[in-house]
Amino acid sequence: MKCTPLFAVLLLAAAAPAFADTCESSFQKKGNPFKGTNFTASVSHPGLTVPSAIGQMRVIAKNANMDVIDEDAASGSMLIEEPQTGLHKNLPLIVSAFNEGGTGTVALLLKVNPGAIPSTEGVKKAMCDLLTQVKPGKAGEQLAAATPKASVVNTTAREFGSRLRSQHKDNPGAMEARYQGKEYAITGRVITVFKDGNGYNTGFDVGGNPSGGIDFDSVAISCRFAPSQTAYAMALRPKENVTLKGVIDHYDQNNRVMWLRDCKGN
CATH class of the missing domain: 2.40.50.140 (Nucleic acid-binding proteins)
Structure with a gap:
């Protein structure tokens, strides 16, 4: 998924709390059910590269039975999706990754349509369950190269x-x-x-x-x-x-x- 410079800036702005101590402390909710709600969360690790972060998120998402709609490891962007169920339509999440001063950050942005009232704690848990699996160094490279679990x-x-x-x-x-x-x-x-x-x-x-x-x-x-x-x-x-x-x-x-x-x- 190619990002224009403006869109990349917006993603980084959405991931502003990236350097918080934990995924849970980085979590933010903005907006309201009348106009739509945005949820953001992120994690950071020294030595985490952008290609590794995107590769790891691909494996993590597929292991969670999510769909990878598009990815661009070079620009640090990806679109993953929670499949449609009887309770909700497809839920797209924008993944962004960047490295500053040797510290890599990977962030998630979930946009919820007006009228929907999701559980804030439920969204936080779901996003952090994904992000806390990201690892720096060799462990992260091994995860990025792993074959996702296939499920019928x-x-x-x-x-x-x-x-x-x-x-x-x-x-x-x-x-x-x-x-x-x-x-x-x-x-x-x-x-x-x-x-x-x-x-x-x-x-x-x-x-x-x-x-x-x-x-x-x-x-x-x-x-x-x-x-x-x-x-x-x-x-x-x-x-x-x-x-x-x-x-x-x-x-x-x-x-x-x-x-x-x-x-x-x-």
């Missing part, structure tokens, strides 16, 4: 379809970065099986418009089968209820299709 996301086709529908309306450009490379196990009714070149794919029934009528805003979910699954794919029946496990490949914004690859049946 279990969901239903209708639940996932409803979430994608909402997110496409909000910002379709962010959807591929949000999901690409994640492994999903999706349960639902398949529509039919199509032969595509030398392979096969199928689509899930994601349900209709919640208000009735034709759903022009729906997002389809399509699964391209792994080569070893040809027999399984050809034996599928329309409207059969299955669980397919695959990896998010890409999002077709124009046709509103989320594609998974290497899908395998249960």
Whole structure:
């Protein structure tokens, strides 16, 4: 995520309490539920480099099942996101890192929309749970180079379809970065099986418009089968209820299709 000089200044200004003794003492809340609320927190370590800080936050975020939307280690910026749940939409957090006089600082900025009233103590704990994992020196370099823990996301086709529908309306450009490379196990009714070149794919029934009528805003979910699954794919029946496990490949914004690859049946 490229930062203009002005935006970088704003990030540093938001992280002004960076040199406080602890993450908890750096925590600040500004604004109100009527205009929107900003939360900031940060940690600092002598010897912490900017690339190490950003690399560590990537691993820390993914280990916490958060999504890394964009990052730029050179400029010390990153956008991570708490995935959408039944209780809230996606919660984006801006990560900024900088080094002054040999001391590195990494900060988080969470912007909450007007009307939302989050728990201040809950936000502080969540932000500091992430930031206190950042380490200086060799320990930090090892963490930055670590492979994040892979976890399979279990969901239903209708639940996932409803979430994608909402997110496409909000910002379709962010959807591929949000999901690409994640492994999903999706349960639902398949529509039919199509032969595509030398392979096969199928689509899930994601349900209709919640208000009735034709759903022009729906997002389809399509699964391209792994080569070893040809027999399984050809034996599928329309409207059969299955669980397919695959990896998010890409999002077709124009046709509103989320594609998974290497899908395998249960």
